[in-house]
Amino acid sequence: MPELPEVESIKLTLAKNTLGKKILDAEIFWPPAAVSIADLDFAELVKDRVIENFDRRGKYLLIGLNNGITMIVHFRMTGRLIYYPEKQPVDKHTHVVFYLDEGEMHYSDIRKFGRIQLVPTQKASDISSLAKLGPEPLDECFAFDTLGQRLAKKKSSIKAALLDQAVIAGLGNIYADEALFRAGILPGRNTQSLKVSEIILLYNSICEVLTEGINARGTSFRDYRDADGNRGSFQENLMVYGRGGMECKECGSLLQREKIAGRTTVYCSQCQK
DNA sequence: AGTGGCTCCTGAGCGC
DNA sequence: TGCGCTCAGGAGCCAC
Numbered sequence: 001m002p003e004l005p006e007v008e009s010i011k012l013t014l015a016k017n018t019l020g021k022k023i024l025d026a027e028i029f030w031p032p033a034a035v036s037i038a039d040l041d042f043a044e045l046v047k048d049r050v051i052e053n054f055d056r057r058g059k060y061l062l063i064g065l066n067n068g069i070t071m072i073v074h075f076r077m078t079g080r081l082i083y084y085p086e087k088q089p090v091d092k093h094t095h096v097v098f099y100l101d102e103g104e105m106h107y108s109d110i111r112k113f114g115r116i117q118l119v120p121t122q123k124a125s126d127i128s129s130l131a132k133l134g135p136e137p138l139d140e141c142f143a144f145d146t147l148g149q150r151l152a153k154k155k156s157s158i159k160a161a162l163l164d165q166a167v168i169a170g171l172g173n174i175y176a177d178e179a180l181f182r183a184g185i186l187p188g189r190n191t192q193s194l195k196v197s198e199i200i201l202l203y204n205s206i207c208e209v210l211t212e213g214i215n216a217r218g219t220s221f222r223d224y225r226d227a228d229g230n231r232g233s234f235q236e237n238l239m240v241y242g243r244g245g246m247e248c249k250e251c252g253s254l255l256q257r258e259k260i261a262g263r264t265t266v267y268c269s270q271c272q273k
Numbered sequence: 274a275g276t277g278g279c280t281c282c283t284g285a286g287c288g289c
Numbered sequence: 290t291g292c293g294c295t296c297a298g299g300a301g302c303c304a305c
Contacts, residue, residue: 001298032281059299076299078283093283111282113299129300155275165300173298222285222297262277263298279303287295 002075004170005213013227015054017083022101030095035117058169070121079114133169144203159187160261179205240266
């Protein structure tokens with residue numbers, strides 16, 4: 001499931017392949033995936049437009065076109081945006097195809113949760129899903145005290161707080177569990193109970209796990225692929241996610257699996273306090 | 274402001 | 290082989 005490192009990897013591979021290319025046409029095979037502006041036609045709005053820039057906010061990918069329109073992509077669970085240099089047949093999960101002046105860009109999504117939404121570029125940061133996002137964890141201005149201040153306002157479990165995109169943008173179930181393991185903090189701990197020393201550990205763990213995730217070109221636990229169709233490799237480094245009932249790689253005790261904040265959460269009751 | 278439940282979806286994995 | 294069940298989950302929404 002694309003979280004921050006995966007979306008960043010898609011952004012980089014897609015930019016490498018499609019920056020400056022023109023969209024000759026778009027074909028929509030499953031209309032709910034392609035959200036247009038008001039009642040304007042999606043394909044008409046992107047047709048004959050040049051892909052000008054790429055950006056990312058949290059788990060959202062922003063693709064700027066030269067007519068003042070931005071495509072905001074959220075992949076949710078199984079969304080993929082893949083560039084093919086040659087003509088590529090569509091399959092049952094292909095929802096949108098962008099025909100470029102060189103190659104094709106296919107949006108597919110098995111579970112149909114993801115969306116490509118068109119917005120006027122000037123208003124992109126105002127749309128509610130982007131406007132409410134918390135800070136980017138890898139921005140230079142994001143310091144541990146920023147994290148501390150934002151956590152201080154929460155009264156939930158630390159796991160719920162990390163998944164809350166308004167607190168910090170880009171973490172999902174995988175990197176939240178991994179960051180908590182590295183910080184040695186139990187996911188069910190109330191946010192208010194965290195000491196400053198633990199928030200510093202957590203801050204460092206979040207930055208570390210996301211940076212390593214990006215360097216590994218993402219985690220391909222199951223479905224994730226970058227825009228070249230390649231898998232990432234961070235799944236090899238996972239300490240807890242998807243390892244419930246298995247031995248902790250640090251201490252050998254059995255990893256616990258529990259629903260916290262409605263999400264399957266894996267942790268080590270020995271290494272995390 | 275918090276939690277829990279529901280919704281959107283399909284495929285994998287399991288028991289029988 | 291195949292049926293039916295459960296599970297996976299990001300985010301928006303609603304009720305409490």
